[in-house]
Amino acid sequence: xxxxxxxxxxxxxxxxxxxxxxxxxxxxxxxxxxxxxxxxxxxxxxxxxxxxxxxxxxxxxxxxxxxxxxxxxxxxxxxxxxxxxxxxxxxxxxxxxxxxxxxxxxxxxxxxxxxxxxxxxxxxxxxxxxxxxxxxxxxxxxxxxxxxxxxxxxxxxxxxxxxxxxxxxxxxxxxxxxxxxxxxxxxxxxxxxxxxxxxxxxxxxxxxxxxxxxx
Numbered sequence: 001x002x003x004x005x006x007x008x009x010x011x012x013x014x015x016x017x018x019x020x021x022x023x024x025x026x027x028x029x030x031x032x033x034x035x036x037x038x039x040x041x042x043x044x045x046x047x048x049x050x051x052x053x054x055x056x057x058x059x060x061x062x063x064x065x066x067x068x069x070x071x072x073x074x075x076x077x078x079x080x081x082x083x084x085x086x087x088x089x090x091x092x093x094x095x096x097x098x099x100x101x102x103x104x105x106x107x108x109x110x111x112x113x114x115x116x117x118x119x120x121x122x123x124x125x126x127x128x129x130x131x132x133x134x135x136x137x138x139x140x141x142x143x144x145x146x147x148x149x150x151x152x153x154x155x156x157x158x159x160x161x162x163x164x165x166x167x168x169x170x171x172x173x174x175x176x177x178x179x180x181x182x183x184x185x186x187x188x189x190x191x192x193x194x195x196x197x198x199x200x201x202x203x204x205x206x207x208x209x210x211x212x213x214x215x
Contacts, residue, residue, distance in 0.1 A: 042182035049208040055151030062197040106190035126212040131187035133206035151204035
């Protein structure tokens with residue numbers, strides 16, 4: 001079976017920060033410190049994360065899915081966490097709709113927090129997951145012969161542990177993705193042009209995932 005990749009009209013801005021930063025004077029001008037400041041927020045967490053790709057198992061709608069509503073995505077590849085835990089292909093990532101802890105501005109917002117992986121045998125593994133990309137489903141007939149491009153086949157997850165923040169513009173029409181490794185949430189989808197945020201079933205969600213603690 002042959003698949004073709006979609007040309008995506010998406011602009012993604014990633015913030016890649018060094019391990020250490022210089023101090024700043026009270027006048028606002030940068031000056032080199034005699035010592036280093038604390039590591040950039042999120043760096044140590046990022047060092048324990050690995051990239052993953054999953055398929056959204058149901059549609060999301062900011063008007064219908066209130067805080068506490070369940071969210072699920074299915075891994076489309078095997079993932080081995082930093083502590084050696086293996087999450088096989090098909091593992092379900094479980095989360096919920098939550099409150100935006102980054103205080104993004106917009107007409108409509110949908111904040112998500114994925115914090116658990118459920119294996120096929122029912123075992124629950126606590127995780128910390130940051131959304132680092134989202135791509136809508138590609139249907140058959142979109143110019144790709146007779147075959148659709150399934151979630152997990154669209155765009156390789158190129159996230160690295162030096163990427164601490166993602167701002168992906170127009171992930172779906174009029175909706176942007178914002179996420180930070182340091183955030184307690186996985187990410188927030190924001191619309192600045194309309195009063196709703198909708199994400200289709202079958203969308204590919206790209207994550208950075210680390211072992212987590214029960215929350």
